[in-house]
Amino acid sequence: MATTLDWYGCATFRLRTGGLTIFLDAYIDRVASAQGPGVRAEDIDVCDWIIVGHSHFDHLYGAERIARNTGARIIGSYETVRVMEATGIPLDQMICVSGGETVELGDGVRVSAFPSQHSCVWSHAQMGQPDEVCIGDLGVTW
Numbered sequence: 001m002a003t004t005l006d007w008y009g010c011a012t013f014r015l016r017t018g019g020l021t022i023f024l025d026a027y028i029d030r031v032a033s034a035q036g037p038g039v040r041a042e043d044i045d046v047c048d049w050i051i052v053g054h055s056h057f058d059h060l061y062g063a064e065r066i067a068r069n070t071g072a073r074i075i076g077s078y079e080t081v082r083v084m085e086a087t088g089i090p091l092d093q094m095i096c097v098s099g100g101e102t103v104e105l106g107d108g109v110r111v112s113a114f115p116s117q118h119s120c121v122w123s124h125a126q127m128g129q130p131d132e133v134c135i136g137d138l139g140v141t142w
Contacts, residue, residue: 001108008037010058014047018107022049023072026063041065049105052076054116055083064089075103075111 003017012025028044030036041062047070050063060080064087067074074084074094081094095103099115 008039011053012059012062018105018109020048020105020107020109021046022051022105022109023047023063023066024051025053025059026050026061026066027058028062042069045069047072049111050074050076051111052080055079060084067093075113 001018003015005016006014008014008028009030010025010027012023012027015022015024023044026041028037028039028041042065044066047066050066050072052063052074053059055077060076060083063074063076063080064084066072067084067089071093074080074089075097076084076094077098078096081091081096084094085091097103097113099113102110102112104110
């Protein structure tokens with residue numbers, strides 16, 4: 001089985017394997033002042049799956065256009081699915097994961113989700129000192 005991996009910058013990759021085209025994150029577009037990969041999300045015309053690492057804009061933005069253009073299914077957290085549903089992507093085109101799930105993508109290709117926490121831990125407060133334990137102002141601990 002031939003496999004290729006193309007990097008679009010940031011955390012976005014296109015994986016081609018097992019006859020499938022899979023985007024790992026979807027942040028392809030950039031602000032006008034930043035050089036991008038030379039293609040925009042709406043230019044993507046082949047994609048079977050979009051796997052979103054987390055719901056920050058630099059991972060998620062563009063998934064709605066790729067999914068709309070190609071019919072690709074989106075795999076992501078409940079927050080990812082909520083955001084994508086608000087853009088008009090139907091729920092039956094998405095799979096929610098929170099960690100522990102394995103999703104069969106087809107042709108012997110599968111993806112396993114692992115639980116994680118990733119957020120803006122200083123969402124309302126000043127950043128602490130380097131020697132200070134960081135749990136953020138939301139009080140989230142692991």
